[in-house]
Amino acid sequence: MLVELAKSRDGERPSYLKGLDYSVVQQCMHCGLCLPTCPTYDATQLERNSPRGRIALMRSIADGELTATETFADEMYFCLGCLACMTACPAGVNYAELFEQARAEAESARVLTSPWRRFIRMITLNWLFMDHARLQVLGRLMRLYQTTGLQGLIRRCGIMELMPGRLRDLESMIPEIQPNFSDELIAPRSLPKSGAARYRVALLTGCAQDLIFSDVNRDTLEVLQENGCEVITPANQPCCGSLHAHNGEWETAKVLARRQLDLLPPDQFDAIITNAAGCGSHLKHYASLLKDDPVYLARAEEWDGKVKDIHEWLVEIQFRQPEAKRPEVQLVTYHEACHLCHGQNITSQPRDILKAIPGCELTELPESNWCCGSAGIYNIVQPEMANDLLDRKLAHIESTRAHVVATGNPGCLLHIQNGVRKQGSDLRLAHPVTLLAEAYRREAHGE
Amino acid sequence: MGLKNQVLQALSTRLGPKNVLTRREDLIPYSFDGTAALKQLPGCVVFVRSPEEIADVLRLANQTKTAVVTRGSGTGLSGGSLPSRDCIVMCTVRMNRILEVDERNLTLLTEPGVTTLDISMAAERVGLFYPPDPGSMKISTIGGNVAENSGGLRGLKYGVTRNYVMGLEVVLPTGELMWLGNKCVKDVAGYSLKDLFVGSEGTLGVITKVLLRLIPLPGTKKTMVATFDEMDRAAEAVSAIIAAKIIPCTLEFLDRTTIQCVEDFAKIGLPLDCEALLLMETDGHRAVVAEEAKAMAKICRQQGCRELRVAKTVAEGVKLASARRSAFSALARMAPTTILEDATVPRSELATMIRFVDQIAKKYELRIGTFGHMGDGNLHPTFLTDERDQKEMHRVEEAFKEIFDEAIRLGGTITGEHGVGLAKKAFLPRFLGDTQIDVLRKLRKVLDPAGILNPGKMFD
């Protein structure tokens, strides 16, 4: 609810938090009921690291009792943005909006000045994730690094041991790049497997998703085709802007939202499908992002209503349950991506899908909706907290004795996969849609 | 002015610099509790881990005449843990170990920073039951519960926190440590000082250990929801149930506004078109539960209830109770500021009180949502307002004065469970009378001669 960027007292800098409709800031009645669900508060038991405390800091800025200091900015980046507090809050506090505005406030105050941080942000947010072609080029280079044996060589020869720990960790986090990106796997227009199209949908291929999980995109396409959808998948899609909005680049997020709306005018589709939870929870709020844009607002409102997470959509259109002659029994557990369960309130649908897969035995994961620590790029900027959360998640996974962990977000898939790999376990990580697509394929082979 | 450097130095030496917070960004989140419209920055916040550390902090405070405010999770609703200016906020949340569950004596020994929910779960794990369940139980600390003598949804049958405190370890403001009470069911040695500390709102000493009484977990329970077209009818139903000599464990009430807010949050299919809703729960032996449930249903029907729904499973019952627990916070959906009251009347006067609150809301043109522990005669009329609207805030104050007067006239009290703190301090002297206030003052002076512990709270 960005009314107008209010001028901050100390001069010309616009203040995002002061510009917020005060009722959003004031909504928190400090009952504390969100505290036990907040992973950072759970870790430190400091009010500052809790939703209630963070909101109090934001309100102090809105009230002019505090300025956006470095400590404030650090705090906003220590928050995972997992939104567990939103699910817990009976008072209906819109933490998602507060959090994005608070990070934007921190960025516009320029209090986090480390040159390394500025460099990384410039390269990623302002360059790489602004143009998908650049991202693909980088993807190709990384793929080369991995397939030519260079990665193995570097890892073996011990040169990494000379690097500072952070860099070493980063290297080990580089995901495996897919040989083919989405546009090589998916045609711009695909028809249903059989029969006439019942729905016309657009498929969003994502940015990181496209490089690392183009196979999940293909699986998503197949599943849609199996269920009577005509699927439009433009090549070279822009980033949806969620990364930017979550990281205080509010204006850039608006630019990217407009590009998305131009590329895929919502009036041409029954639904706009995403299979990445983090993107979905941002994509559904273009209208509040573009609130002050008279040209785009109406389109954004229609868009918001049509964006569907793949699980949500499949259940809505009553997806077909695959059949199997000899179902392959597998014990599966489900980790809830924060931005699915807390961000979009989608909890039963992925489970419904898993339960519909022949042979799939779903066993509940303890604390399934507790953040795994991936949280966008959190695991890169706050490795300690992220690793603690990962360890906690892995321990719960182990307790289920499942062979497969299903989760509907690329960030979580990667983060947990890294943890599993370090443990040397052969646990499989998969998007629920991948498991469903496999079941349809087995069915087609008459298995 | 700020806290003296020498005090901060000493605290940091004793507790370790990490356990002493002084930065503005660290203090702001401790400048309020659950009470609306109260705010004050402390001088510092310290985290303590043992009775010895607490004693040291208090001795230092005594020497330097520094105010100390003990704080659990800061969910209090009367401003009890609101800092005073330049004070030390002493936070107990890291004293969070349950020390012993004694199944032979049915007791549980715990540190003060453990949450109420954790205690209740620890008891349940061994088939025992800790009944007090304030709406805030997932985060409120047992130390806070004892200090406020908190109630909950099961007060009607099981009583309040006081009924479960068998022993306390406290540190006096002057730094001495003492144990009060024990595991004996009977004990009449000396004055019951333990009972003085229950409900003392952090003014007489700091609770460092709590010995709780547990009871056997009831065999079964049944939860029901009845809806009414008039609030009066619901109140009459409650009076009739009690007059019929049935003491269910829960008789909770929500009005139309509150039902809407709770449903908005919890989405459990509460009926939205009624004026009042009663949440009823009976527990115990299967046969008794069945009989009581039947009798209550009959009474509700006699009182013209519109619909009666019985929870099919225990899980559904738990869901309903949890939804009820969110009532107060959920009301905050309606307005920027929610100020709730805690007036309590003898149960026979409930219907009169409810009508009166309604009239007052109309008279002062205020929006109001009411819910509460109806079986205890404990209502929470909640004004939905905006603290920035000075005129309306003034009307809220006037309305409260009238509500208190009426509660007292009906033989009730100004606070049933949230405590006096700052919020009701102005009303206490009149309610208690000169003699009682005088005794309270003298008592406090004996225990806290320098007046360092939670100064300015409850009474001057």
Ligand SMILES: Cc1cc2nc3c(=O)[nH]c(=O)nc-3n(C[C@H](O)[C@H](O)[C@H](O)COP(=O)(O)OP(=O)(O)OC[C@H]3O[C@@H](n4cnc5c(N)ncnc54)[C@H](O)[C@@H]3O)c2cc1C
């Ligand atoms: C949503 C909500 C629902 C609620 N529902 C109920 C309800 O149903 N029934 C009810 O009775 N109350 C209820 N409350 C009020 C509140 O939760 C209780 O008063 C609770 O006991 C406070 O616990 P706390 O740990 O938050 O204490 P705090 O708020 O931190 O402190 C409360 C008081 O206790 C003192 N104190 C805390 N710890 C100690 C200690 N170790 N030694 C000495 N003094 C100490 C403090 O100085 C202060 O005066 C509710 C509050 C909220 C926000």
Ligand code: SF4
């Ligand atoms: S965010 Fe919601 S749950 Fe948390 S303290 Fe504020 S009102 Fe309560």
Ligand code: SF4
């Ligand atoms: S988003 Fe997550 S980490 Fe941040 S305050 Fe909410 S619960 Fe805590």
